[in-house]
Amino acid sequence: MTAATLHVIIHSGRNMIVGTSNASAHLFCGSLIDGSGGPIQERVLVGIKDSIITSIDREYDRKHLPPGTIDWGDCTLLPGLVDCHVHLFMSGTANPAVRSSQLHYTFTEARPIIAGHLSDQVRHGIIALRDGGDYGGHALRFKREEMPGMLNPVIINCAGRALHAPGRYGRLTGKPPENGLSLAQSIASDPESPDHIKIINSGINSLTEFGKETRPQFSLQELMKAVKTTENLGLKVMVHANGRLPVDAAAQAGCHSIEHGYFMGRDNLKLLANRRIYWIPTAYPMKAYTGMAKKGSVEADVALKNLDHQLNQIRLAREIGVPMAIGTDCGSLGVHHGDAFSEEMRLFAEAGFTIPEVVRLATVSGARLIGIEHETGEFKVGMPATFVVLKGNPDALFDSLKSPERVYFKGMRLA
Numbered sequence: 001m002t003a004a005t006l007h008v009i010i011h012s013g014r015n016m017i018v019g020t021s022n023a024s025a026h027l028f029c030g031s032l033i034d035g036s037g038g039p040i041q042e043r044v045l046v047g048i049k050d051s052i053i054t055s056i057d058r059e060y061d062r063k064h065l066p067p068g069t070i071d072w073g074d075c076t077l078l079p080g081l082v083d084c085h086v087h088l089f090m091s092g093t094a095n096p097a098v099r100s101s102q103l104h105y106t107f108t109e110a111r112p113i114i115a116g117h118l119s120d121q122v123r124h125g126i127i128a129l130r131d132g133g134d135y136g137g138h139a140l141r142f143k144r145e146e147m148p149g150m151l152n153p154v155i156i157n158c159a160g161r162a163l164h165a166p167g168r169y170g171r172l173t174g175k176p177p178e179n180g181l182s183l184a185q186s187i188a189s190d191p192e193s194p195d196h197i198k199i200i201n202s203g204i205n206s207l208t209e210f211g212k213e214t215r216p217q218f219s220l221q222e223l224m225k226a227v228k229t230t231e232n233l234g235l236k237v238m239v240h241a242n243g244r245l246p247v248d249a250a251a252q253a254g255c256h257s258i259e260h261g262y263f264m265g266r267d268n269l270k271l272l273a274n275r276r277i278y279w280i281p282t283a284y285p286m287k288a289y290t291g292m293a294k295k296g297s298v299e300a301d302v303a304l305k306n307l308d309h310q311l312n313q314i315r316l317a318r319e320i321g322v323p324m325a326i327g328t329d330c331g332s333l334g335v336h337h338g339d340a341f342s343e344e345m346r347l348f349a350e351a352g353f354t355i356p357e358v359v360r361l362a363t364v365s366g367a368r369l370i371g372i373e374h375e376t377g378e379f380k381v382g383m384p385a386t387f388v389v390l391k392g393n394p395d396a397l398f399d400s401l402k403s404p405e406r407v408y409f410k411g412m413r414l415a
């Protein structure tokens with residue numbers, strides 16, 4: 001999809017189907033996973049009017065469906081998915097020429113790429129995204145210029161440019177505070193008014209030395225002032241942090257989510273649970289890297305160890321009760337927009353989450369973190385008809401998410 005075709009979808013309102021103002025529609029599905037984390041419901045008849053869910057009848061007799069019912073009796077239905085950590089400006093491709101040119105794209109060059117990534121997301125049932133920033137603020141500008149209307153086919157919230165300390169990691173997704181401003185002053189005076197603030201408070205995972213931790217980029221005082229300033233703007237702070245000290249400082253400062261959080265340790269997990277701070281583990285990038293690195297290389301070995309360690313932290317976080325949501329970090333090497341989401345979900349299942357629990361993280365939890373839980377999240381009466389239809393039963397979920405049968409957003413068919 002190019003920017004132009006995205007524009008057509010946004011503005012024409014074509015494909016508007018289920019339950020228009022003239023008529024209510026019925027649809028029937030074999031299984032419904034509603035995003036609440038509760039048990040999977042069987043043989044469900046759903047009524048939709050004015051693009052709002054008006055009734056849900058469980059264990060409905062398929063032989064007696066109301067006339068005109070759309071029959072997805074061999075399918076599983078889920079709420080629309082929410083990816084809480086994306087980089088829309090960057091592709092997951094391993095092509096070195098493309099990867100390096102992505103580091104210098106102008107907005108004009110980035111625009112069709114961002115539109116293409118949005119299309120990839122929507123095709124995979126992802127209808128809301130939280131962008132973690134890029135050096136040009138391109139994703140934020142795309143949202144402002146290309147998606148101004150009410151009929152947008154996807155909700156995107158953008159950090160614009162993330163903030164990192166001078167001379168430290170983060171050039172690709174952000175900038176240091178400029179003109180001698182402090183972190184908080186930089187947030188208060190940002191003319192681009194992003195949807196949330198992203199702060200980078202550590203380095204990235206070493207791929208040559210397992211478990212190597214980096215220093216925090218900002219002091220606790222700087223982070224506390226930054227969080228306070230952001231909250232005064234009515235926004236939330238997402239913090240990139242790996243390792244014990246960087247995560248501890250971000251959590252003590254009261255940030256709203258920890259991104260990655262590799263090697264944060266048990267004490268930090270407890271802190272996140274107590275303070276109800278979300279954790280977005282982005283585990284799949286390590287798996288993707290393992291698959292792409294040279295077999296038997298140090299990098300392949302360390303990436304695999306990083307992944308195992310992170311899955312153990314996820315297991316522990318589930319026991320402790322840390323609030324979590326699904327974020328892929330798509331745009332990283334081998335982490336493709338849309339495709340990566342089901343892989344991240346699969347890793348949560350490997351770490352012990354049940355399928356309804358994984359779907360809750362992928363829908364309701366993500367919507368709450370972004371603050372859009374009244375627009376999307378649980379599939380229940382009164383909510384907009386935003387859902388994904390997957391061939392087969394719930395056990396096949398992670399595979400069937402590769403190519404959903406249908407994707408609807410507020411009653412509008414997107415795929």
Ligand SMILES: [Zn+2]
Binds near residue numbers: 085132329
């Ligand atoms: Zn990221």
